[in-house]
Amino acid sequence: MADTRRIRVEMLARVEGEGALEIDIEDGAVESVRLSIFEPPRLFEAFMRGRAAGEAPDMAARICGICPVAYQMSAVHAIEAAFGMNPGPEIRALRRLLYCGEYIESHALHMVMLHAPDFLGYEDGIAMAADHGDLVVRALAAKKAGNTLMTVVGGREIHPINVRLGGFYRLPTRAELTALQPALAQARDDSVAILRWAAGFTFPDVERDWEMVALRHPTEYPLIEGRIASTSGIDIAADEFETVFEERHVAHSNALQGLVRARGAYLTGPLARYALNYDRLPPHIQALAREAGLGPICRNPYRSILVRAVETIYFCEEALRIIASYRPPAVAAVPLTPRAGTGAWATEAPRGLLWHRYELEADGTIRTARIVPPTAQNQPAIEADLLNIATRHIADDDDALQLACEAAVRNHDPCISCATHFLKLTVTRR
Numbered sequence: 001m002a003d004t005r006r007i008r009v010e011m012l013a014r015v016e017g018e019g020a021l022e023i024d025i026e027d028g029a030v031e032s033v034r035l036s037i038f039e040p041p042r043l044f045e046a047f048m049r050g051r052a053a054g055e056a057p058d059m060a061a062r063i064c065g066i067c068p069v070a071y072q073m074s075a076v077h078a079i080e081a082a083f084g085m086n087p088g089p090e091i092r093a094l095r096r097l098l099y100c101g102e103y104i105e106s107h108a109l110h111m112v113m114l115h116a117p118d119f120l121g122y123e124d125g126i127a128m129a130a131d132h133g134d135l136v137v138r139a140l141a142a143k144k145a146g147n148t149l150m151t152v153v154g155g156r157e158i159h160p161i162n163v164r165l166g167g168f169y170r171l172p173t174r175a176e177l178t179a180l181q182p183a184l185a186q187a188r189d190d191s192v193a194i195l196r197w198a199a200g201f202t203f204p205d206v207e208r209d210w211e212m213v214a215l216r217h218p219t220e221y222p223l224i225e226g227r228i229a230s231t232s233g234i235d236i237a238a239d240e241f242e243t244v245f246e247e248r249h250v251a252h253s254n255a256l257q258g259l260v261r262a263r264g265a266y267l268t269g270p271l272a273r274y275a276l277n278y279d280r281l282p283p284h285i286q287a288l289a290r291e292a293g294l295g296p297i298c299r300n301p302y303r304s305i306l307v308r309a310v311e312t313i314y315f316c317e318e319a320l321r322i323i324a325s326y327r328p329p330a331v332a333a334v335p336l337t338p339r340a341g342t343g344a345w346a347t348e349a350p351r352g353l354l355w356h357r358y359e360l361e362a363d364g365t366i367r368t369a370r371i372v373p374p375t376a377q378n379q380p381a382i383e384a385d386l387l388n389i390a391t392r393h394i395a396d397d398d399d400a401l402q403l404a405c406e407a408a409v410r411n412h413d414p415c416i417s418c419a420t421h422f423l424k425l426t427v428t429r430r
Contacts, residue, residue, distance in 0.1 A: 021405060023390050030394060033387040035379055035409075048369040053079050053338065053360055054165050060356070060371070061159045066415055069102040069154065070349035071371075072163045073224050074356040079165055081239075082343025082360050083336060090329035091167045092224070093322050097177075098153040098160070099223045099347070100319040104146030104187060105157070106350040107312040110413045111194055112139035115305050118407040119201040135197055138190035142312065145180070145187040149319060152176050167333030177323045184323075188316035192288065195309035199292035203302045206388070210299065210381055211260060212272035215348050221280040221314055222273065224347050229276050230266065231297075239344040241355050247372065258377030265380035268352030269412065270307045271298055285314050301385060301411035338364030349374050351415055375414045382412050 024031040044063055048056060060075040061068035073095055080087070112135055113125035122128040129136040147157040152172050154160025162169050213234065215226035228236050228244075236244055247256035260266050275297040278286065289310045298307055344357040352374030359368040389408040393401050 021386065021409070023386075023401075023405070025390075025394065028394065030387060030390045033383055033390055035383045035386065045369045045371055048358075048366045051366050053083075053358070053364040053366055054336075056358065056366065056369070057163045057165065058159075058161065061163075063371070063373070064415060065158050066106055067102055067349045067351065068159045069099050069150065069163075070347055070354050071356075072160065073099060074345050074347045074354050074371075075358075076163060076165055077224065077347070078238075078343040078345035078356040078358050079360065080343065081345055082341040082358055083165075083339055083364075084341070085166065085334060085336065087167050087334045088329065090327065091334070093326070094153060094168065094171070094329075095163075096223050097319055097322045097326075098150060098163070100315040100322070101146045101149030101153065103223075103315040103350055104184075104312055104319070105143045105150065106146075107308045107315075108139045108142040108146065108187075108191070108194075110350075111198065111305050111308050111312070112136055114413070115308075115410055116198065116201075118410060119198075119203075119302075119305075132197075135194060138193055141183075142187035142190045142194075142316075145183040145316075148183065149180055152180060164333055166336055167329065167331070169332060171328050171332045174326060174328070177326055181320060181323060184316050184319050188313055188320070191309055191312040191316060195288060195292050195306060195313065198305050198309060201305070203300060205300075206302060207299045208267070208301060208381075208385065208388075210265070210267035210272075211263065212275050213260075213266045213268045213353055213377075214272040214276045215346060215353065216276050217280065219280070221277050221311075221318075222348050226346075226348075228346055228353065230260075231272075231275060232260075232263070234260070238346040238355065239342075239357075241344060241346065241357075241372075245372075245377075247376065256372075256376050257379045258372065259380060265384055266377070267381045268374050268377050269304070270311055270350075270352075271301070271304055272352065273348055274298060274307045274310065281310070281314060282317070285310060285317075288313065301408070304411050304413075336364070338362065351375060351413055352378060373415075375412075378412055378414065382409060382414065385411070 022034045048059055056075045056079055057072045060071035063071050117124055117128050120128060125136060150157045150160060155162030211230050211232045213230045215222035216229035217226035228238060234244055244261060246259055246261050248259060249256055278296040292306050294306055340360060340362040342359045346353055346355045354374055355372040357370045358366055361367055385408050386405055389404050393404045
């Protein structure tokens, strides 16, 4: 008689969105793993059709409450590319500064409140604070520094309202930015402490042979521009994305799955950024990475917490560098001259490569929009990860298997939507 057991975790905290994981085990072997994203499609691409191009940055920001700047930056740069405009280096620097704030707040939250409890055996960050209060306080202070930076440059910390085509609605003053320096310097020191703390965790001995995909910039650790590169030799401009990558619909998910044409699953996100841009980190940050046990490339998904800490240190320092050299641009926004055309752009959201493409009418009306978020691209890689984990833990009871799978998902910090809960787990054993 078949042994069939179903485990349902109705609400899993510490990731964003709603979905389900189904594992089929038959005769002692894992037959399949399905990461089912059942949250209803949100139709932002359809909402944008027929709207003025200038509305796109604010509309795109509403896609995500965790990384709205990523969506804004991808949208403004793609549409500006279609219009053939370049707002200049001063606006670019301010945009990079705003993006730094998003990285600092997103990474600080994930590392300590969402990810670290998995390694230390706590149910959540609140329970962990009883024994590791100093690190929790440091993480929350760093997050606050990032949120404050987003407010000063972007107008508010969630769904910033100061971004527009050609630049910003209002430029921050030097005094406003200078006032942020002490908190950002402290966030940098706190991030070093978090890196050293996390380096002492016990990590499963797991290596993944992913093809890793990220932006690659000639001189800097990438944020808002660069060529799309991979560890298997991809090197293309953003407007060539569709010639190399594709999205497929699978029956068990409302999210499309990203694939490299003719090769299959790939990984984007902090491990990919780090692997493809380690040489763009300053030598002293490379030294901190080595001190934490990282080499120039990391293929262990559990050690992604260390890579995020390294990135947080970098983006705190990058924010301080930009503020120190800030000179307000002559104008807050360069005037637009709409024209018919198509523009595509990619930026690096905290969770990975984010690609936008807009087709525009002569008056600047959006004819079509296409947005490919990081979690959709990573879904096949996460499923492959889960298959490996389920196989490794097949002899465990269902509770232990569930915890192992939840931790494997959190390694990737998926952002399925702005909701709170993610995983409903069904295990069928035959």
